[in-house]
Amino acid sequence: MLLNIVQDFIPASNRNRPQYTLVPVYITIHETANTSTGANAAMHARYVKNPTTATSWHFTVDDRDTVYQHLPLTENGWHAGDGGSGTGNRQSIGIEICVNRDGNLDKATQNAITLTKSLMEQFKIPVNNVVPHKRWSGKNCPTNLLSKFDWFKSQLTNKQDKVEVTKPAPTPSKGANMTTGSIVTYLNSIGVDSSYTNRARLAGQHGISNYTGTAAHNTQLLGVLRDQGVKAPATPPKPKPKPVAKGNMTTGSIVTYLNSIGVDSSYGNRERLAKQHGINGYSGTANQNTRLLNILRNGGSTAAPSKKSTKPAVRAGEGIVSYMNRAGMDSSMANRKRLAQQHGISNYRGTAAQNSRLLTLISR
Template identity: 50%
Template sequence: MPKIIKDFIPASQKEQRPGYAMVPLYLTIHNTANTSEGADAEMHNQYLHNGAGGRTVGWHYTVDDKEIYQHLPTNENGWHAGDGENGTGNRRSIAIEICENSDGDFRKATKNAQWLIKKLMKEHKIPISRIVTHKHWSGKNCPRKLLDDWKGFIDEINGASNQEVDNYNGHSIVDYLNSIGKNASFRARRRYAAQYGIRGYRGTASQNLTLLHSMRGDSQKASYIGKRVESKHAGQLRFYNKPSWSDKYVVGYLKKGYGFPTIVAKLKVGNGYQYKVKNSKGNVYYVTASNQYVRVE
């Protein structure tokens, strides 16, 4: 567990600590883009305290391979997202800079950042779908060392999906499948597991969830099948060509009142859920299942 050192920028230093109250809705991830030796979290902390070279810029955390510096309280905004004074990135997100100094271990710094992200997600009830890149807000190529495998970065925050096994009467699905051996042959159990795509009695979180619903005869979980889903979000709601929250799989947007005529399934994706849907031409897409953003009719 990395050490968090709180060294807040003085409130009088408005160019780095604007001081607007904030209830964070997002976590925005950056790379420092500074490969110089010694450009670690402590150095970046000093950089901000010394006025950031005259720039109007400030963020909440800097993470390196050994420690984490916190520069701003998480209930105040920073200038980091490049989306303007009133932009959602600047005004509603906690900013985390990951160091890439040449004398540091970038992989370890990334691991430390992922630990911090999990901590902040829990503290502020921020879902995995709202862990975003700097590029998400302004188009800047940042975090430059993570963009090529952003999905992998997010998957590591989620943890191994095989460890996200739901319970059935207090037991994991694996244990349950083994336990029904009293009433079924090994071959029958293998067929039962294979029916739900669970290899060696263990599959992804979404596969295990599907299996659980079948075991429980949970008709409520299937009440949405075949129904229409539409956006009730005031803005543009993203939909994807894969069960993912990654920007690179976004293929379109739904205006309020627009949607898909047929829900095929409901999947667990990261810490949230998505509907697998079909449009009128039979093409398959994925859209959030959160009733905060969509309604089912």
């Protein structure tokens, strides 16, 4: 059996492409539950790229030998319903089997078996780590396969069926001209996201300004990528609290200290820092300087106070703890309790409903 995988990735700018690093430990089997005529893999490939789609998964198979891949296998999707840091969402490859009434479900299931076997081999995933969606969230999915999931697993260990998956084919892109075709083909052939968004990113990275996807741009981009190679895809910034550099001296003046950490040590800036840290009437006395030095060494910010807070957007399926950690906030129960009270949520006990409400309030 030969399957052809078409990599048609969700645009990197979509909310349903969270770009958390995935190291696949499990494979999660789903059914689309969409029995409409025409609800095949190609249709789901279009659906999952829609900017308003909240869920995402890695592959969709139907009864044809073309499988659509929606996410790189180095990135997680939101398909398991077990939360933003759930094992299903963060450590499993998601496969959707189409159940469109004009398709052949047995053939689609066979294709899922072929694909799953190939992935098990690629990632050394044992058969017991091939699980139904139900395992993660209790959802009745994959509906048709649940009652015979043991049979499904037995097919995965059947060594007689030889698995061959072909190299990714070029992404069919809307309105593609010849040169777009070439750069898309090239990127797919080396396993790099060939979406417009990523091509624009690569163009910027390689000095092609104002990329709009013209033939000239694409030819130029193809040239530089072939010459220079493709740089690593951008990974989303993982916000971490930034420790203030402390310098490595134990004694010394405030001026020496500020210079050592690359901060403006002028009187004007020291005056600003003093005021920011509650030292009023700064006039540069030894006592004031020592106080300021101690505050800054103990983590006091040397940055100018920012006028507006920039809060990250809540990701689809994300829980409050994950969000707060990402936003650099203290996610402890005690702090959530404090915030809940502050936002008018009484008797906070950390229930799902309270967390959901609190998340909405603190992410505004």
